[in-house]
Amino acid sequence: MIKVENIKKSFGDEEILKGISTVFEKGKTNLIIGQSGSGKTVMLKCLLGLFKPEEGFIFYENEAIQNMDDEQQRTLREEIGMLFQGGALFDSMTIEENVMFPLRMFTKNKKSEMLERVNEVLERVNLGGVNKKYPSEISGGMQKRVSIARAIVNKPKYLFCDEPNSGLDPKTATVIDNLIQEITHEYDITTVVVTHDMNSVMEIGENIVFLKNGILVWQGNNKEIFSTDNQDVTDFVYSSDLFKKIRDIQLKEQ
Amino acid sequence: MAYLEDIGSYFLMLKRTFGGFTKRSVLKELIFKEIDDLIIGSLPIVIFISFFVGGVIAIQTALNVDNPIIPKSLIGYATRQSIILEFAPTFMSIIMAGKVGSFITSSIGSMRVTEQIDALEVMGINSLNYLVFPKIIALLFFPFVIALSMFIGITGGLLAGVYGGFTTYTDFTAGLQDSFNSFHLVYAFIKTFVFAFILATVPSWQGYYMKGGALEVGKASTNSFVWTSVLIILANFIITQLLLS
Numbered sequence: 001m002i003k004v005e006n007i008k009k010s011f012g013d014e015e016i017l018k019g020i021s022t023v024f025e026k027g028k029t030n031l032i033i034g035q036s037g038s039g040k041t042v043m044l045k046c047l048l049g050l051f052k053p054e055e056g057f058i059f060y061e062n063e064a065i066q067n068m069d070d071e072q073q074r075t076l077r078e079e080i081g082m083l084f085q086g087g088a089l090f091d092s093m094t095i096e097e098n099v100m101f102p103l104r105m106f107t108k109n110k111k112s113e114m115l116e117r118v119n120e121v122l123e124r125v126n127l128g129g130v131n132k133k134y135p136s137e138i139s140g141g142m143q144k145r146v147s148i149a150r151a152i153v154n155k156p157k158y159l160f161c162d163e164p165n166s167g168l169d170p171k172t173a174t175v176i177d178n179l180i181q182e183i184t185h186e187y188d189i190t191t192v193v194v195t196h197d198m199n200s201v202m203e204i205g206e207n208i209v210f211l212k213n214g215i216l217v218w219q220g221n222n223k224e225i226f227s228t229d230n231q232d233v234t235d236f237v238y239s240s241d242l243f244k245k246i247r248d249i250q251l252k253e254q
Numbered sequence: 255m256a257y258l259e260d261i262g263s264y265f266l267m268l269k270r271t272f273g274g275f276t277k278r279s280v281l282k283e284l285i286f287k288e289i290d291d292l293i294i295g296s297l298p299i300v301i302f303i304s305f306f307v308g309g310v311i312a313i314q315t316a317l318n319v320d321n322p323i324i325p326k327s328l329i330g331y332a333t334r335q336s337i338i339l340e341f342a343p344t345f346m347s348i349i350m351a352g353k354v355g356s357f358i359t360s361s362i363g364s365m366r367v368t369e370q371i372d373a374l375e376v377m378g379i380n381s382l383n384y385l386v387f388p389k390i391i392a393l394l395f396f397p398f399v400i401a402l403s404m405f406i407g408i409t410g411g412l413l414a415g416v417y418g419g420f421t422t423y424t425d426f427t428a429g430l431q432d433s434f435n436s437f438h439l440v441y442a443f444i445k446t447f448v449f450a451f452i453l454a455t456v457p458s459w460q461g462y463y464m465k466g467g468a469l470e471v472g473k474a475s476t477n478s479f480v481w482t483s484v485l486i487i488l489a490n491f492i493i494t495q496l497l498l499s
Contacts, residue, residue, distance in 0.1 A: 048376055070274075077378030088369040102377060105277055160376075 001026045002047065002158065002190055007056030009042055016042045017053065018214040026190045029181050029204040033195055034211035035236060040194045043211065044162055047192060048080065049073060060158070078106050081151030081189075083161040083180075087143040089135040095122070095146050096131035102154040121149040125179060141172035145179065152183055159184065161193040165200055177203040198240060201225060210236070264459050271387050271455075274380030281388065288392035292354050296399060299353060300346060304337075304403040307345075308410030311336050316420035326421040330429025333411035335438075342403040343442045344490050347449040350396075351482035355457040358389060359478035362461030363471040371462070386458040396450035397443050404442075445493045449486050456482045 002024040009017040016039045024030040032040045045051040047058060049065050057064045060076055068076065082088075089098050096118055103114045122128065125145040135143055144164060151159055161180060165173035181204040184191040193200065201208060205222035210233050218230045225237060238244050275281065315332040362385055365371050374381040408430065415421040421429075460478040464470055 050372065050375060074274075074378040077376060080376060080378075082373065082376045084369045084373060086368055088373040090370055090373075091364075091368070104280060105377065105379060 001061060002192070003059040004043075004047070005057045005059070007043075007046055007053040007058065009039075009046055009051055009053045016214050017046065019056070020211070020214070020216045021056075022209050022216055022219060024190055024192050024209075025207055027185065027188045028206040029184050029191045029193060030207040030209065031193050031195060031201060031205045032209045032211060033201060033205075033236070035196065037213075038211040039214040040196075040211055041162065044160060044192065044194045048082070048160060049077070078102075078154065079157040081154070081156035081159045083144065083147050083151050083159070083164050085163040085166050087135065087140075087147040089143055089146055089150070091135050094132050094134055095127075095138070098135070098146060099149045099153050101150065106154060117153060118149075121153045122146075124152075124183075125149045140167050141169075141176065144168065144172075144176050148176070148179060148183065152187065155187065157189055159187075159189050159191040161191070161195075163195055163197075164193060165195065165197045170199065173197065173199060174203060180204060181206075198237060198243060201237075263463060264455070267382060267386070267459050267462065268455065270380065270382040271390070272383070274383050276379060276384045276387075281384075284384070284388035285391050288388045289395060291357070292389065292392045293395045293399060296350060296353060297402070299349070300399055300403050301406050303349060304342065304346070304406040305410035307341060308333060308337060308407030308412075309414030311341070311407075312411035312415040312426075313418060313420060316415060316418075325429075326425040327429035327432060329415050329421045330411070330426035331432050332429075333415070333426075334408060334430050334434075337404055337407040337411070338438055338442055342400050342407060343446045343449065344486065346400060346403045347396075347446070347453065347486050348483050350399075350453055351457075351486065352479050354393075354453055355478050355482045356475045358454070358457035359461040359464075359475045360471055362386075362458055363464045363474045366462065366464055367467055367471060382462065385462070386455065389458060390451065390454040393450040393454040394447075396453065397446045400442070400446045441493070441497045444497065445490060448489050448493060452482060452485050452489060456485060 004020055004022050004024075006019045006021050007017055008015065008019050020039075020043065032043060034040050042051060046053050052066070057066055059065075063072070065073065065076070089095075090101065093101070096115075099118045099121060100114050103109060103117060107114070109117075118131070122131070125148050127142060127145050127149065130138055130142065130146075135146070138146070159180070164176050164180060168176065177200050180191060180193065183189070193204070195201070202222055205225065208218075208220055208222065208225055209216055210218040210230075212232050218225075218228060218233045220228060225233060228234065238247055276284070312329050312333045315329045319328055362371075365385070371381045371385070374384055412423070412426050415426050416423050457478040460474045460481065461471075464474040
Protein backbone atom coordinates (compact mmCIF):
# COMPACT_ATOMS: atom_id res chain seq x y z
CA MET A 1 0.00 0.00 0.00
CA ILE A 2 1.25 3.47 -0.89
CA LYS A 3 -0.30 6.49 0.80
CA VAL A 4 0.15 9.99 -0.61
CA GLU A 5 -0.50 12.97 1.66
CA ASN A 6 -0.91 16.46 0.22
CA ILE A 7 2.10 16.39 -2.13
CA LYS A 8 3.06 19.56 -3.97
CA LYS A 9 5.69 19.82 -6.68
CA SER A 10 6.75 22.85 -8.72
CA PHE A 11 9.25 23.51 -11.50
CA GLY A 12 10.30 27.15 -11.32
CA ASP A 13 7.15 29.22 -10.90
CA GLU A 14 4.92 26.52 -12.34
CA GLU A 15 3.12 24.38 -9.78
CA ILE A 16 2.61 20.93 -11.30
CA LEU A 17 1.12 19.00 -8.36
CA LYS A 18 -1.15 21.10 -6.16
CA GLY A 19 -1.64 19.07 -3.01
CA ILE A 20 -2.62 15.51 -3.94
CA SER A 21 -3.73 12.96 -1.35
CA THR A 22 -4.74 9.40 -2.14
CA VAL A 23 -4.09 5.72 -1.39
CA PHE A 24 -2.82 3.11 -3.87
CA GLU A 25 -4.04 -0.23 -2.62
CA LYS A 26 -2.15 -3.51 -2.43
CA GLY A 27 -3.22 -6.29 -4.80
CA LYS A 28 -4.95 -3.85 -7.14
CA THR A 29 -4.07 -2.15 -10.38
CA ASN A 30 -4.14 1.53 -9.47
CA LEU A 31 -4.34 3.84 -12.47
CA ILE A 32 -3.35 7.49 -12.63
CA ILE A 33 -5.13 9.02 -15.60
CA GLY A 34 -5.58 12.47 -17.04
CA GLN A 35 -4.77 14.55 -20.07
CA SER A 36 -1.23 15.37 -21.14
CA GLY A 37 0.23 17.97 -18.76
CA SER A 38 -2.05 16.99 -15.89
CA GLY A 39 0.91 15.93 -13.72
CA LYS A 40 0.68 12.13 -14.05
CA THR A 41 4.32 11.49 -14.85
CA VAL A 42 5.53 14.03 -12.26
CA MET A 43 3.41 12.23 -9.67
CA LEU A 44 4.87 8.89 -10.71
CA LYS A 45 8.41 10.26 -10.45
CA CYS A 46 7.57 11.64 -6.97
CA LEU A 47 6.30 8.19 -5.95
CA LEU A 48 9.55 6.68 -7.21
CA GLY A 49 11.64 9.24 -5.35
CA LEU A 50 13.13 10.59 -8.59
CA PHE A 51 11.52 13.98 -7.83
CA LYS A 52 11.28 15.37 -4.30
CA PRO A 53 7.97 17.08 -3.52
CA GLU A 54 8.26 20.47 -1.80
CA GLU A 55 5.42 19.58 0.56
CA GLY A 56 3.58 16.47 1.67
CA PHE A 57 4.53 12.87 2.34
CA ILE A 58 4.61 9.58 0.45
CA PHE A 59 4.28 6.53 2.69
CA TYR A 60 5.40 3.08 1.59
CA GLU A 61 3.43 0.94 4.05
CA ASN A 62 3.95 3.19 7.10
CA GLU A 63 7.34 4.67 6.30
CA ALA A 64 7.57 8.12 4.64
CA ILE A 65 10.04 8.06 1.76
CA GLN A 66 11.11 11.60 2.73
CA ASN A 67 12.27 10.37 6.15
CA MET A 68 14.28 7.46 4.79
CA ASP A 69 18.06 7.70 4.68
CA ASP A 70 19.96 6.75 1.51
CA GLU A 71 20.37 3.12 2.59
CA GLN A 72 16.65 2.74 3.36
CA GLN A 73 15.78 4.29 -0.01
CA ARG A 74 18.12 1.87 -1.76
CA THR A 75 16.50 -1.04 0.05
CA LEU A 76 13.06 0.26 -0.90
CA ARG A 77 14.07 0.56 -4.54
CA GLU A 78 15.13 -3.06 -4.58
CA GLU A 79 11.46 -3.79 -3.84
CA ILE A 80 10.28 -1.72 -6.80
CA GLY A 81 9.77 -2.92 -10.35
CA MET A 82 9.31 -0.37 -13.08
CA LEU A 83 7.99 -0.63 -16.62
CA PHE A 84 9.09 2.43 -18.57
CA GLN A 85 7.24 3.97 -21.50
CA GLY A 86 9.90 2.90 -23.99
CA GLY A 87 10.87 -0.27 -22.15
CA ALA A 88 14.26 1.18 -21.08
CA LEU A 89 15.99 -2.12 -21.74
CA PHE A 90 19.77 -1.93 -21.68
CA ASP A 91 20.58 -2.13 -25.37
CA SER A 92 24.12 -3.41 -24.82
CA MET A 93 22.76 -6.51 -23.07
CA THR A 94 20.86 -9.53 -24.36
CA ILE A 95 17.28 -10.17 -23.22
CA GLU A 96 18.56 -12.75 -20.75
CA GLU A 97 21.14 -10.33 -19.32
CA ASN A 98 18.52 -7.58 -19.08
CA VAL A 99 16.12 -9.74 -17.09
CA MET A 100 18.93 -11.15 -14.96
CA PHE A 101 20.27 -7.68 -14.17
CA PRO A 102 18.31 -7.03 -10.91
CA LEU A 103 19.23 -10.52 -9.67
CA ARG A 104 22.92 -9.94 -10.38
CA MET A 105 22.82 -6.58 -8.62
CA PHE A 106 20.84 -7.51 -5.52
CA THR A 107 21.15 -11.23 -4.89
CA LYS A 108 23.95 -13.66 -4.20
CA ASN A 109 22.29 -16.46 -6.19
CA LYS A 110 24.32 -18.82 -8.34
CA LYS A 111 24.20 -18.20 -12.07
CA SER A 112 22.21 -21.41 -12.64
CA GLU A 113 19.59 -20.27 -10.10
CA MET A 114 19.39 -16.86 -11.72
CA LEU A 115 19.00 -18.42 -15.17
CA GLU A 116 16.22 -20.63 -13.88
CA ARG A 117 14.35 -17.60 -12.50
CA VAL A 118 14.95 -15.64 -15.74
CA ASN A 119 13.48 -18.45 -17.83
CA GLU A 120 10.57 -18.73 -15.41
CA VAL A 121 9.61 -15.04 -15.73
CA LEU A 122 10.20 -14.99 -19.48
CA GLU A 123 7.82 -17.96 -19.77
CA ARG A 124 5.40 -16.07 -17.50
CA VAL A 125 5.28 -13.17 -19.98
CA ASN A 126 4.97 -15.69 -22.84
CA LEU A 127 8.43 -15.06 -24.24
CA GLY A 128 10.44 -18.16 -24.94
CA GLY A 129 13.47 -18.52 -27.19
CA VAL A 130 14.53 -14.89 -27.19
CA ASN A 131 17.13 -15.15 -24.41
CA LYS A 132 20.14 -14.49 -26.60
CA LYS A 133 18.59 -11.72 -28.71
CA TYR A 134 19.23 -8.02 -28.19
CA PRO A 135 16.40 -5.53 -27.53
CA SER A 136 16.79 -4.04 -31.02
CA GLU A 137 16.09 -7.48 -32.53
CA ILE A 138 12.59 -7.86 -31.04
CA SER A 139 9.31 -5.97 -31.51
CA GLY A 140 8.02 -3.13 -29.30
CA GLY A 141 5.42 -5.37 -27.67
CA MET A 142 8.05 -8.01 -26.92
CA GLN A 143 10.32 -5.32 -25.45
CA LYS A 144 7.49 -4.29 -23.11
CA ARG A 145 7.05 -7.91 -22.03
CA VAL A 146 10.78 -8.24 -21.40
CA SER A 147 10.59 -5.05 -19.38
CA ILE A 148 7.75 -6.55 -17.31
CA ALA A 149 9.84 -9.70 -16.84
CA ARG A 150 12.78 -7.58 -15.64
CA ALA A 151 10.47 -5.64 -13.30
CA ILE A 152 9.11 -8.77 -11.59
CA VAL A 153 12.17 -11.02 -11.65
CA ASN A 154 13.25 -9.97 -8.15
CA LYS A 155 9.69 -10.40 -6.77
CA PRO A 156 8.98 -6.73 -6.07
CA LYS A 157 6.37 -5.39 -3.65
CA TYR A 158 5.54 -2.46 -5.91
CA LEU A 159 5.18 -2.26 -9.68
CA PHE A 160 5.09 1.05 -11.53
CA CYS A 161 4.17 1.35 -15.20
CA ASP A 162 4.56 4.54 -17.21
CA GLU A 163 2.27 4.52 -20.27
CA PRO A 164 2.71 0.76 -20.80
CA ASN A 165 0.66 0.80 -24.02
CA SER A 166 2.23 3.70 -25.84
CA GLY A 167 3.25 2.77 -29.37
CA LEU A 168 1.50 -0.60 -29.30
CA ASP A 169 -1.32 -1.90 -31.47
CA PRO A 170 -4.66 -2.41 -29.62
CA LYS A 171 -4.31 -6.19 -29.46
CA THR A 172 -0.79 -6.12 -28.03
CA ALA A 173 -1.83 -3.31 -25.68
CA THR A 174 -4.59 -5.54 -24.28
CA VAL A 175 -2.09 -8.37 -23.80
CA ILE A 176 0.19 -6.04 -21.83
CA ASP A 177 -2.73 -4.69 -19.76
CA ASN A 178 -3.92 -8.17 -18.87
CA LEU A 179 -0.40 -9.27 -18.05
CA ILE A 180 0.04 -6.34 -15.65
CA GLN A 181 -3.27 -7.15 -13.92
CA GLU A 182 -2.56 -10.89 -13.70
CA ILE A 183 0.88 -10.26 -12.22
CA THR A 184 -0.57 -7.78 -9.71
CA HIS A 185 -3.01 -10.40 -8.42
CA GLU A 186 -0.57 -13.30 -8.66
CA TYR A 187 2.21 -11.56 -6.70
CA ASP A 188 -0.22 -9.54 -4.52
CA ILE A 189 1.70 -6.32 -5.19
CA THR A 190 0.80 -2.64 -5.31
CA THR A 191 0.70 -1.64 -8.95
CA VAL A 192 0.51 1.96 -10.15
CA VAL A 193 -0.05 2.55 -13.87
CA VAL A 194 0.14 5.97 -15.49
CA THR A 195 -1.94 6.03 -18.66
CA HIS A 196 -4.31 8.05 -20.78
CA ASP A 197 -5.49 5.01 -22.69
CA MET A 198 -9.23 4.44 -22.12
CA ASN A 199 -8.92 0.77 -23.11
CA SER A 200 -6.55 0.28 -20.16
CA VAL A 201 -9.01 2.09 -17.93
CA MET A 202 -11.77 -0.30 -19.00
CA GLU A 203 -9.59 -3.41 -18.79
CA ILE A 204 -7.65 -3.02 -15.58
CA GLY A 205 -8.86 0.10 -13.72
CA GLU A 206 -9.53 -1.31 -10.26
CA ASN A 207 -8.69 1.99 -8.59
CA ILE A 208 -8.52 5.07 -10.79
CA VAL A 209 -7.13 8.46 -9.82
CA PHE A 210 -8.06 11.24 -12.25
CA LEU A 211 -5.79 14.28 -12.32
CA LYS A 212 -6.47 17.63 -13.93
CA ASN A 213 -3.97 20.49 -13.80
CA GLY A 214 -2.18 18.92 -10.84
CA ILE A 215 -5.36 18.37 -8.78
CA LEU A 216 -7.01 15.05 -7.99
CA VAL A 217 -10.57 15.67 -9.22
CA TRP A 218 -12.02 12.17 -9.09
CA GLN A 219 -11.28 8.68 -7.77
CA GLY A 220 -13.18 5.46 -8.42
CA ASN A 221 -13.04 2.24 -10.47
CA ASN A 222 -13.62 1.21 -14.07
CA LYS A 223 -17.36 0.78 -13.56
CA GLU A 224 -17.92 4.02 -11.71
CA ILE A 225 -15.99 6.07 -14.25
CA PHE A 226 -18.72 5.56 -16.88
CA SER A 227 -21.51 6.63 -14.56
CA THR A 228 -19.90 9.59 -12.81
CA ASP A 229 -21.38 13.03 -13.33
CA ASN A 230 -17.99 14.71 -12.84
CA GLN A 231 -17.75 16.92 -15.93
CA ASP A 232 -13.93 16.76 -16.16
CA VAL A 233 -14.00 12.96 -16.12
CA THR A 234 -16.84 12.65 -18.66
CA ASP A 235 -15.09 15.15 -20.95
CA PHE A 236 -11.96 12.98 -20.79
CA VAL A 237 -13.75 9.62 -21.14
CA TYR A 238 -15.98 10.67 -24.03
CA SER A 239 -13.34 12.63 -25.91
CA SER A 240 -12.93 9.63 -28.24
CA ASP A 241 -15.49 9.08 -31.01
CA LEU A 242 -15.68 5.38 -30.18
CA PHE A 243 -16.75 5.98 -26.58
CA LYS A 244 -19.19 8.71 -27.68
CA LYS A 245 -20.85 6.25 -30.09
CA ILE A 246 -21.01 3.54 -27.41
CA ARG A 247 -22.65 6.03 -25.04
CA ASP A 248 -25.14 7.12 -27.72
CA ILE A 249 -26.07 3.46 -28.42
CA GLN A 250 -26.53 2.81 -24.69
CA LEU A 251 -28.71 5.90 -24.34
CA LYS A 252 -30.86 4.83 -27.33
CA GLU A 253 -31.27 1.34 -25.85
CA GLN A 254 -32.44 2.88 -22.58
CA MET B 255 26.26 32.15 -13.89
CA ALA B 256 25.40 29.17 -16.06
CA TYR B 257 29.10 28.29 -16.27
CA LEU B 258 29.33 28.30 -12.48
CA GLU B 259 26.34 25.95 -12.28
CA ASP B 260 27.99 23.67 -14.86
CA ILE B 261 31.25 23.60 -12.90
CA GLY B 262 29.28 22.88 -9.72
CA SER B 263 27.34 20.04 -11.31
CA TYR B 264 30.59 18.57 -12.70
CA PHE B 265 32.12 18.38 -9.22
CA LEU B 266 28.89 17.05 -7.72
CA MET B 267 28.95 14.37 -10.40
CA LEU B 268 32.50 13.44 -9.37
CA LYS B 269 31.42 13.24 -5.72
CA ARG B 270 28.55 10.87 -6.57
CA THR B 271 30.76 8.86 -8.93
CA PHE B 272 33.07 7.90 -6.07
CA GLY B 273 30.26 6.91 -3.71
CA GLY B 274 27.46 4.33 -3.58
CA PHE B 275 29.55 1.61 -5.15
CA THR B 276 28.11 -0.98 -7.50
CA LYS B 277 28.48 -4.65 -6.56
CA ARG B 278 32.13 -5.60 -6.96
CA SER B 279 31.67 -8.53 -9.35
CA VAL B 280 29.53 -6.39 -11.69
CA LEU B 281 31.94 -3.46 -11.47
CA LYS B 282 34.87 -5.72 -12.40
CA GLU B 283 33.08 -6.83 -15.56
CA LEU B 284 32.19 -3.25 -16.44
CA ILE B 285 35.81 -2.15 -16.04
CA PHE B 286 37.04 -4.91 -18.39
CA LYS B 287 34.37 -3.97 -20.92
CA GLU B 288 35.39 -0.30 -20.78
CA ILE B 289 39.07 -1.23 -21.16
CA ASP B 290 38.09 -3.15 -24.27
CA ASP B 291 35.93 -0.33 -25.67
CA LEU B 292 38.04 2.68 -24.73
CA ILE B 293 41.63 1.39 -24.69
CA ILE B 294 41.89 -1.71 -26.89
CA GLY B 295 39.38 -0.28 -29.37
CA SER B 296 41.50 2.85 -29.76
CA LEU B 297 44.75 1.07 -30.56
CA PRO B 298 44.34 0.74 -34.35
CA ILE B 299 43.73 4.46 -34.91
CA VAL B 300 46.48 5.40 -32.42
CA ILE B 301 48.97 3.15 -34.22
CA PHE B 302 47.94 4.42 -37.66
CA ILE B 303 48.11 8.13 -36.77
CA SER B 304 51.28 7.85 -34.68
CA PHE B 305 53.17 5.98 -37.38
CA PHE B 306 52.43 8.46 -40.14
CA VAL B 307 52.72 11.62 -38.03
CA GLY B 308 56.08 10.34 -36.76
CA GLY B 309 57.13 9.89 -40.39
CA VAL B 310 55.95 13.39 -41.34
CA ILE B 311 57.82 14.98 -38.41
CA ALA B 312 61.05 13.27 -39.52
CA ILE B 313 60.61 14.28 -43.17
CA GLN B 314 59.72 17.90 -42.36
CA THR B 315 62.65 18.21 -39.97
CA ALA B 316 64.98 16.80 -42.63
CA LEU B 317 63.67 19.17 -45.29
CA ASN B 318 64.05 22.19 -43.02
CA VAL B 319 67.61 21.43 -41.91
CA ASP B 320 69.44 20.89 -45.16
CA ASN B 321 72.45 22.94 -44.00
CA PRO B 322 75.50 20.60 -44.10
CA ILE B 323 76.80 22.03 -40.79
CA ILE B 324 73.76 20.69 -38.96
CA PRO B 325 74.20 16.98 -38.13
CA LYS B 326 71.72 14.48 -39.56
CA SER B 327 71.22 13.16 -36.04
CA LEU B 328 69.07 16.24 -35.42
CA ILE B 329 66.25 14.48 -37.32
CA GLY B 330 66.11 11.73 -34.72
CA TYR B 331 66.47 14.24 -31.88
CA ALA B 332 63.67 16.51 -33.16
CA THR B 333 61.38 13.55 -33.84
CA ARG B 334 61.91 12.20 -30.33
CA GLN B 335 61.34 15.55 -28.63
CA SER B 336 58.25 16.44 -30.68
CA ILE B 337 56.65 13.08 -30.13
CA ILE B 338 57.47 12.61 -26.45
CA LEU B 339 56.75 16.15 -25.33
CA GLU B 340 53.70 17.11 -27.37
CA PHE B 341 52.42 14.86 -30.12
CA ALA B 342 51.85 11.66 -28.17
CA PRO B 343 50.53 13.01 -24.88
CA THR B 344 48.67 16.14 -25.98
CA PHE B 345 47.60 15.75 -29.58
CA MET B 346 46.84 12.08 -29.26
CA SER B 347 44.64 12.99 -26.27
CA ILE B 348 42.80 15.55 -28.41
CA ILE B 349 42.30 12.93 -31.11
CA MET B 350 41.00 10.59 -28.40
CA ALA B 351 38.63 13.35 -27.27
CA GLY B 352 37.06 12.94 -30.70
CA LYS B 353 36.97 9.16 -30.64
CA VAL B 354 36.62 8.10 -27.01
CA GLY B 355 34.95 11.33 -25.81
CA SER B 356 32.22 11.25 -28.44
CA PHE B 357 31.64 7.56 -27.76
CA ILE B 358 31.25 8.16 -24.04
CA THR B 359 28.91 11.13 -24.49
CA SER B 360 26.73 9.48 -27.10
CA SER B 361 26.46 6.18 -25.23
CA ILE B 362 25.55 7.82 -21.89
CA GLY B 363 23.37 10.41 -23.68
CA SER B 364 21.44 7.66 -25.50
CA MET B 365 20.92 5.92 -22.17
CA ARG B 366 19.53 9.17 -20.77
CA VAL B 367 17.17 9.67 -23.73
CA THR B 368 15.86 6.10 -23.61
CA GLU B 369 15.33 6.20 -19.82
CA GLN B 370 17.98 3.54 -19.17
CA ILE B 371 19.61 5.82 -16.57
CA ASP B 372 16.22 6.32 -14.88
CA ALA B 373 15.85 2.54 -14.87
CA LEU B 374 19.16 2.20 -13.00
CA GLU B 375 18.17 4.88 -10.48
CA VAL B 376 14.74 3.34 -9.89
CA MET B 377 16.45 0.03 -9.14
CA GLY B 378 18.48 1.82 -6.46
CA ILE B 379 21.74 1.72 -8.38
CA ASN B 380 24.04 4.75 -8.28
CA SER B 381 24.02 5.31 -12.03
CA LEU B 382 27.06 7.59 -11.93
CA ASN B 383 29.16 4.99 -10.17
CA TYR B 384 27.84 2.31 -12.52
CA LEU B 385 28.49 4.31 -15.70
CA VAL B 386 31.36 6.72 -15.03
CA PHE B 387 33.59 5.02 -12.46
CA PRO B 388 34.53 2.08 -14.77
CA LYS B 389 35.45 4.59 -17.49
CA ILE B 390 37.77 6.46 -15.13
CA ILE B 391 39.47 3.21 -14.10
CA ALA B 392 39.72 2.04 -17.72
CA LEU B 393 41.36 5.29 -18.73
CA LEU B 394 44.05 4.82 -16.10
CA PHE B 395 45.48 2.58 -18.83
CA PHE B 396 45.61 5.54 -21.20
CA PRO B 397 49.33 6.15 -20.49
CA PHE B 398 50.00 2.72 -22.06
CA VAL B 399 48.30 3.95 -25.22
CA ILE B 400 50.46 7.05 -25.16
CA ALA B 401 53.61 5.00 -24.56
CA LEU B 402 52.69 2.90 -27.59
CA SER B 403 52.03 6.08 -29.57
CA MET B 404 55.54 7.34 -28.66
CA PHE B 405 57.16 4.09 -29.74
CA ILE B 406 55.21 3.82 -33.00
CA GLY B 407 55.70 7.53 -33.79
CA ILE B 408 59.45 7.29 -33.37
CA THR B 409 59.50 4.07 -35.40
CA GLY B 410 57.54 5.84 -38.15
CA GLY B 411 60.05 8.69 -38.07
CA LEU B 412 62.97 6.25 -38.27
CA LEU B 413 61.50 4.36 -41.24
CA ALA B 414 60.50 7.54 -43.11
CA GLY B 415 63.90 9.11 -42.43
CA VAL B 416 66.00 6.09 -43.39
CA TYR B 417 63.95 4.72 -46.31
CA GLY B 418 63.23 8.23 -47.61
CA GLY B 419 66.98 8.79 -47.85
CA PHE B 420 67.02 11.74 -45.40
CA THR B 421 69.23 10.16 -42.76
CA THR B 422 70.88 6.90 -41.79
CA TYR B 423 69.88 4.43 -39.10
CA THR B 424 73.03 5.26 -37.15
CA ASP B 425 72.48 9.03 -37.31
CA PHE B 426 68.79 8.73 -36.39
CA THR B 427 69.42 6.50 -33.37
CA ALA B 428 72.32 8.72 -32.28
CA GLY B 429 69.88 11.65 -32.35
CA LEU B 430 67.34 9.68 -30.38
CA GLN B 431 69.87 9.15 -27.59
CA ASP B 432 71.35 12.64 -27.69
CA SER B 433 70.76 14.80 -24.56
CA PHE B 434 67.98 12.52 -23.40
CA ASN B 435 66.30 13.89 -20.28
CA SER B 436 64.23 11.20 -18.58
CA PHE B 437 62.17 13.84 -16.76
CA HIS B 438 60.57 14.66 -20.10
CA LEU B 439 58.99 11.21 -20.01
CA VAL B 440 57.86 11.77 -16.43
CA TYR B 441 56.36 15.10 -17.49
CA ALA B 442 54.62 13.47 -20.47
CA PHE B 443 53.08 10.72 -18.34
CA ILE B 444 52.00 13.09 -15.56
CA LYS B 445 50.03 15.13 -18.06
CA THR B 446 48.72 11.98 -19.70
CA PHE B 447 47.11 10.95 -16.39
CA VAL B 448 45.48 14.37 -16.09
CA PHE B 449 44.23 14.21 -19.69
CA ALA B 450 42.89 10.69 -19.10
CA PHE B 451 40.82 11.95 -16.17
CA ILE B 452 39.49 14.81 -18.31
CA LEU B 453 38.77 12.34 -21.14
CA ALA B 454 36.73 10.10 -18.84
CA THR B 455 34.80 12.69 -16.87
CA VAL B 456 33.99 15.65 -19.14
CA PRO B 457 32.28 13.57 -21.87
CA SER B 458 30.47 11.58 -19.15
CA TRP B 459 29.19 14.82 -17.63
CA GLN B 460 28.03 16.05 -21.04
CA GLY B 461 26.14 12.83 -21.71
CA TYR B 462 24.72 12.34 -18.22
CA TYR B 463 23.20 15.80 -17.85
CA MET B 464 21.97 16.24 -21.43
CA LYS B 465 18.30 16.92 -22.01
CA GLY B 466 16.20 16.27 -25.09
CA GLY B 467 16.26 13.67 -27.83
CA ALA B 468 18.48 12.21 -30.54
CA LEU B 469 19.45 15.62 -31.94
CA GLU B 470 20.64 16.75 -28.52
CA VAL B 471 22.78 13.61 -28.21
CA GLY B 472 24.62 14.78 -31.34
CA LYS B 473 24.98 18.30 -29.96
CA ALA B 474 26.22 16.96 -26.63
CA SER B 475 28.85 14.87 -28.45
CA THR B 476 30.08 17.97 -30.29
CA ASN B 477 30.15 20.01 -27.06
CA SER B 478 31.94 17.16 -25.39
CA PHE B 479 34.72 17.23 -27.99
CA VAL B 480 35.04 21.01 -27.80
CA TRP B 481 35.16 21.18 -23.99
CA THR B 482 37.43 18.18 -23.59
CA SER B 483 39.88 19.65 -26.11
CA VAL B 484 39.79 23.09 -24.47
CA LEU B 485 40.42 21.61 -21.04
CA ILE B 486 43.24 19.41 -22.33
CA ILE B 487 44.94 22.43 -23.93
CA LEU B 488 44.52 24.50 -20.76
CA ALA B 489 45.74 21.69 -18.52
CA ASN B 490 48.69 21.18 -20.89
CA PHE B 491 49.66 24.83 -20.53
CA ILE B 492 49.38 24.79 -16.73
CA ILE B 493 51.30 21.51 -16.29
CA THR B 494 54.03 22.66 -18.68
CA GLN B 495 54.39 25.93 -16.74
CA LEU B 496 54.59 24.04 -13.46
CA LEU B 497 56.94 21.25 -14.51
CA LEU B 498 59.15 22.59 -17.29
CA SER B 499 59.50 26.35 -16.93
